[in-house]
Structures are given as structure tokens and as C-alpha cells.
Amino acid sequence: xxxxxxxxxxxxxxxxxxxxxxxxxxxxxxxxxxxxxxxxxxxxxxxxxxxxxxxxxxxxxxxxxxxxxxxxxxxxxxxxxxxxxxxxxxxxxxxxxxxxxxxxxxxxxxxxxxxxxxxxxxxxxxxxxxxxxxxxxxxxxxxxxxxxxxxxxxxxxxxxxxxxxxxxxxxxxxxxxxxxxxxxxxxxxxxxxxxxxxxxxxxxxxxxxxxxxxxxxxxxxxxxxxxxxxxxxxxxxxxxxxxxxxxxxxxxxxxxxxxxxxxxxxxxxxxxxxxxxxxxxxxxxxxxxxxxxxxxxxxxxxxxxxxxxxxxxxxxxxxxxxxxxxxxxxxxxxxxxxxxxxxxxxxxxxxxxxxxxxxxxxxxxxxxxxxxxxxxxxxxxxxxxxxxxxxxxxxxxxxxxxxxxxxxxxxxxxxxxxxxxxxxxxxxxxxxxxxxxxxxxxxxxxxxxxxxxxxxxxxxxxxxxxxxxxxxxxxxxxxxxxxxxxxxxxxxxxxxxxxxxxxxxxxxxxxxxxxxxxx
Numbered sequence: 001x002x003x004x005x006x007x008x009x010x011x012x013x014x015x016x017x018x019x020x021x022x023x024x025x026x027x028x029x030x031x032x033x034x035x036x037x038x039x040x041x042x043x044x045x046x047x048x049x050x051x052x053x054x055x056x057x058x059x060x061x062x063x064x065x066x067x068x069x070x071x072x073x074x075x076x077x078x079x080x081x082x083x084x085x086x087x088x089x090x091x092x093x094x095x096x097x098x099x100x101x102x103x104x105x106x107x108x109x110x111x112x113x114x115x116x117x118x119x120x121x122x123x124x125x126x127x128x129x130x131x132x133x134x135x136x137x138x139x140x141x142x143x144x145x146x147x148x149x150x151x152x153x154x155x156x157x158x159x160x161x162x163x164x165x166x167x168x169x170x171x172x173x174x175x176x177x178x179x180x181x182x183x184x185x186x187x188x189x190x191x192x193x194x195x196x197x198x199x200x201x202x203x204x205x206x207x208x209x210x211x212x213x214x215x216x217x218x219x220x221x222x223x224x225x226x227x228x229x230x231x232x233x234x235x236x237x238x239x240x241x242x243x244x245x246x247x248x249x250x251x252x253x254x255x256x257x258x259x260x261x262x263x264x265x266x267x268x269x270x271x272x273x274x275x276x277x278x279x280x281x282x283x284x285x286x287x288x289x290x291x292x293x294x295x296x297x298x299x300x301x302x303x304x305x306x307x308x309x310x311x312x313x314x315x316x317x318x319x320x321x322x323x324x325x326x327x328x329x330x331x332x333x334x335x336x337x338x339x340x341x342x343x344x345x346x347x348x349x350x351x352x353x354x355x356x357x358x359x360x361x362x363x364x365x366x367x368x369x370x371x372x373x374x375x376x377x378x379x380x381x382x383x384x385x386x387x388x389x390x391x392x393x394x395x396x397x398x399x400x401x402x403x404x405x406x407x408x409x410x411x412x413x414x415x416x417x418x419x420x421x422x423x424x425x426x427x428x429x430x431x432x433x434x435x436x437x438x439x440x441x442x443x444x445x446x447x448x449x450x451x452x453x454x455x456x457x458x459x460x461x462x463x464x465x466x467x468x469x470x471x472x473x474x475x476x477x478x479x480x481x482x483x484x485x486x487x488x489x490x491x492x493x494x495x496x497x498x499x500x501x502x503x504x505x506x507x508x509x510x511x512x513x514x515x516x517x518x519x
Contacts, residue, residue: 009072012137015130016051016076022127023047023108031111039107046108048077053101054131054156055138056082060095062148068141076134105348106160113165117385124164128157132178153178162351162390251321258314262443262478263436264307270427271315278322296324297391297422299413300403302429305477308403309363311429316361319399326397327359335369338383346379350386354394361399368408371415381415388418432477434464440481445510450489452510459512463519487518 023043026032032043039046055073059065070084082094112124135153139145157178255275258268277294285291296319300308313330320328333353340346354362364370370380391400402423404412413419432440438461445452452460467475476483491514496502 008137008140009075012072012076012134015133015137018130019047019051019127020044020078022112022123025123026108026111026115029115031115032108035107035111043108045079045081048079049081049101050106050108051077051131051134052081053098054135056084056090056095056098057102058135058138058152059090060098061152062139062142062144064142064144065090066141069138072138072141102156102159105345106163109160109163110347113163116165122166125166128160128164132157150179161393162354162386163347165389247321251318254314254317254321258311258318261307261310262439263432264311264429267307267311267427267429270425271311271318274425275318275322278324282323295422295424296399297425298399298401299409299423299426300401300429301406301409301426302403303405303431303473303477305475305479305481306429306431307478308429309365311427312361312363312401312403315401316399319361325359325361325399329357329360330363331357331360332363332365334365335380335383338364338387339370339379346382347386350383351390354387354390354398357398358394359397361401364400364402366404367402368404368412371412384416384419388416388422391422392418431472434461437464437478437481440478441485444482444485450508450510453512455512456510456515459515463515484515484518488514491515491518 023032027043035046036042041049052073055069055076059069059073065084067086070086070090073082074080074084082098084090084094109124109127112127115121116124132153135156136149139149139152255272258271261268281291281294298315300312302308309330309332312332316325316330317328319325331353337353338346338350340349370383372380387400391398400422402409402412406428413423438457441460442452442457474480488510492510495511495514496506499506
């Protein structure tokens with residue numbers, strides 16, 4: 001335990017100097033150029049704002065702004081970014097401003113990750129390791145640091161982990177290492193303390209921050225092996241376990257619903273084959289036979305309105321009942337839900353979406369729109385790169401399904417080498433035939449206890465048959481049928497408005513004139 005504030009400060013300053021060197025490298029190599037033009041600050045000012053904000057947030061989290069802590073916050077960085085009074089209350093606006101900085105995307109870390117990807121370095125991981133040293137250093141100025149430090153470090157780390165680039169999975173931080181960081185001796189830059197058996201057990205965590213369930217972490221490498229350790233895969237909270245009979249019943253319901261969909265014969269065959277493969281894989285594993293790894297991620301190709309979202313929802317539930325996923329929910333997004341307009345925000349948006357999808361399926365519609373060749377200011381590629389990383393981090397409890405037109409999706413998969421290896425199952429969704437579209441209309445009507453007269457069906461069939469290829473593409477398959485059905489209901493309502501007391505038969509029948517108002 002370090003009780004000498006001067007000794008703590010010297011160690012923290014040594015770590016801070018490492019951060020300055022990293023920033024100098026980014027500036028010299030041109031990685032900060034675009035960000036600097038946007039932010040109108042130099043990289044060292046951005047660093048100092050971030051470090052001071054983090055330390056202010058730490059002091060606020062601990063509930064204590066002591067004299068030594070105030071001096072530490074002001075003196076550690078080279079520039080003074082906040083006015084911290086020596087005595088009295090620290091202004092609430094200062095605390096709020098610091099918290100806002102911490103919640104914003106970590107620009108410097110993101111640029112370091114970009115450099116790591118391009119140069120095969122590990123600067124982003126080392127950057128965070130050094131920042132953790134600084135956090136621990138200031139905590140030693142507070143006698144209560146054991147009560148809050150672990151919570152603060154875990155919360156901080158989980159908020160920025162998506163921005164760290166690791167070339168090798170075996171180089172990632174484990175929670176075990178983070179616990180050691182919070183409870184062990186303050187270290188010099190780049191050093192990784194050895195982990196004893198006692199520290200390997202996670203200490204009791206106060207209830208300030210809810211800790212997610214984690215899989216068993218791997219051994220922490222020593223300093224000779226790596227500067228950084230391994231990131232634990234966080235698993236989403238599981239729902240109460242079902243009995244085997246309940247699982248089978250729910251699985252049958254989902255498969256029956258799939259079979260009840262109009263058309264999609266090839267899609268149904270693919271899903272049945274997948275279910276059979278998972279069953280056999282589980283049987284082999286139960287009997288001690290080799291069971292190769294499977295990728296459950298998928299590419300759905302085809303035009304809009306061909307049932308891709310509906311099938312994705314069913315697959316999410318099927319995977320859950322087969323034990324592949326813990327929750328089975330579907331989270332649907334498109335480009336606007338993943339890509340932001342400025343440095344740092346895109347990776348944060350992708351991370352938030354993935355967290356919502358943990359335990360289920362993340363469905364990305366029109367995924368090819370993430371790739372916009374020739375647009376230097378577009379962050380779609382950043383979204384793809386972040387997604388690939390998070391797919392690997394959460395591979396035990398996340399399935400991603402990307403969807404779009406066939407040719408465009410082939411180009412999408414070429415945008416990142418990691419995509420091709422993760423998406424090896426393709427399902428083609430063909431356009432519906434005219435008869436299938438009519439059947440979809442009848443199914444929709446039946447659910448509302450409405451019938452189409454024979455003449456209405458004839459008129460609808462003739463309308464669909466008369467469409468050109470261009471018209472059909474605009475119509476949008478089942479999506480177009482749904483829109484047409486809603487318009488027919490409006491036409492029926494307008495017709496019945498002139499009838500004083502319409503009968504049940506009137507209210508339950510669509511006539512040709514109702515359709516005629518829509519086409």
C-alpha cells in the first residue's frame with residue numbers, strides 16, 4: 001500500500017508521460033489530423049481533458065474530493081482544463097462536464113485502435129493499461145479506495161472495451177486482471193502483476209454497479225508473454241431454465257410457424273437442415289465424439305418483402321430452444337442505427353446495439369449500405385470493423401444475420417476479411433409468385449375475420465399479373481401486399497360510411513370497388 005502521496009504522484013506522472021508519448025506518435029504519423037480539424041484542439045489538450053475528467057469522475061464516484069486528490073487532478077496533466085477549488089464544494093457543473101467527457105466516445109483510444117489495425121501494434125491496450133495505473137494511483141490517496149475502486153474500474157473498462165483493438169484474442173484483459181489492478185500494488189507503465197490464487201477469486205462487489213455474469217476467464221499471461229491479458233467474454237443474463245419438454249414444445253411451435261409461412265420452400269429446407277445439424281452436433285458432443293465449431297451467423301439475400309425479418313425472428317427463437325442462445329430476442333437495425341457522423345460515435349453506437357442483442361439475434365437489414373466506396377468521410381467501415389470485433393468477443397451468445405440484395409451483399413462481405421470467415425451460411429429468399437402473394441393477402445384477411453369476394457380475388461390476381469418487372473420491384477413482395485391490404489380496408493371504410501347500419505357480412509367483406517380505389 002502506498003501511503004506517501006509524493007511517491008504515488010511520481011508513479012502516476014511516469015504513467016502520464018507514456019500517454020503523452022503515445023499521443024506524440026499519433027500526431028507524428030498523421031492519425032490525429034482529421035480529428036484535430038473537427039475538434040479544433042491539439043491532441044495533448046484532448047488527452048488532458050480526458051485524464052482530468054476521468055479523475056474528477058473517480059473522485060465524485062468515491063464521494064470524496066480531498067486536498068491531495070484535488071492537487072493530483074490539477075497537477076498531473078501538463079495543462080489545466082478545469083478549475084478545481086482547493087477547498088469547499090467542487091461545482092456541480094464541473095462534475096457534470098467531466099462526466100459528459102467520459103461518456104463521449106474516447107477519440108484518442110479510437111485512433112490508437114485504428115493504428116493497431118493498420119500496423120499490428122498494441123497501443124490501444126497499453127494506453128488503457130496505463131490509464132488504469134493512473135486511476136489506481138489517485139485512489140491510494142483515499143483511505144476508502146477498497147470500497148469503490150473495483151466498481152469504478154469495472155464500470156470504466158466495460159464502457160470503453162469495444163474501442164480497444166486486439167490482434168490476438170489471447171492478448172485481452174480478463175476481469176481477473178482488472179480485479180488485480182484494483183487491489184494490487186500500483187505498477188509502473190507496461191508491467192503486469194502476477195496473479196496469486198487469492199486474487200483469482202473475484203472479491204465481493206458492492207451493489208453500486210451490477211456486474212454481469214461472466215464465463216470462466218483464462219489464465220493471465222505473465223509479463224514475459226504479453227503486455228496485456230485476455231478479455232473475459234460477458235454473457236447476457238439468462239432467463240429461467242426451461243424443462244426439456246418445454247423446450248421441445250416451444251421448438252415445435254416455432255418450426256410449425258415456419259412451415260405455416262407462405263412459400264419460402266428453399267428457406268424452410270435450409271432451416272430444417274440447420275436444426276438437424278445442431279441436433280447431431282449436440283448428440284456427438286454428449287457421446288464424447290469430436291464436435292467441430294459452427295458459425296451460426298447468416299447472410300439472407302433477396303429483395304425486400306420476401307420474409308427475411310420474419311424468418312430471422314423465428315431463427316432467434318429456434319436457436320434459443322436449441323441452446324445456442326440464452327434469450328432468443330431479435331434486435332433489428334439498419335445503417336442509421338449503426339453509423340454516426342463524427343469520429344468515435346459510430347463504434348459507440350455499434351457497441352450499444354450489440355449489448356441490446358446479446359443473448360439473441362442482431363438483424364442488420366440492407367447491410368451493404370454500410371459500405372460506401374470513395375466516401376472518405378463515411379464511418380460505415382468503422383461500423384463493420386467494430387461489429388466484427390464484437391462478434392468475436394461475444395461469439396458464445398450472439399448471432400448476427402445480415403440481409404440485402406444478392407450482388408450487393410457479396411460486395412459487403414469483401415469489405416472486411418473477418419466477415420467472410422464468420423458468415424458462411426447463405427439463404428436466398430426468392431420473390432413471391434402471384435399465387436403466393438394472393439395467398440398472403442388471404443392469410444392477412446383471415447386473421448382479421450375478413451374475406452375477399454371471388455371477384456376481388458380475380459381483380460387482385462389480374463393486377464399482380466399486369467405488373468412490369470420495375471413495378472414489381474417497387475411493389476416490394478409481401479410488404480406491398482400488406483400496404484395494399486391496409487389501403488383496401490380504407491376503401492371498404494369509405495364505402496361503408498354511406499350505409500347507416502352495415503351488417504356483419506358488410507363489415508367482413510372486401511369488394512372489388514374497395515380494391516379499385518387502391519390500384
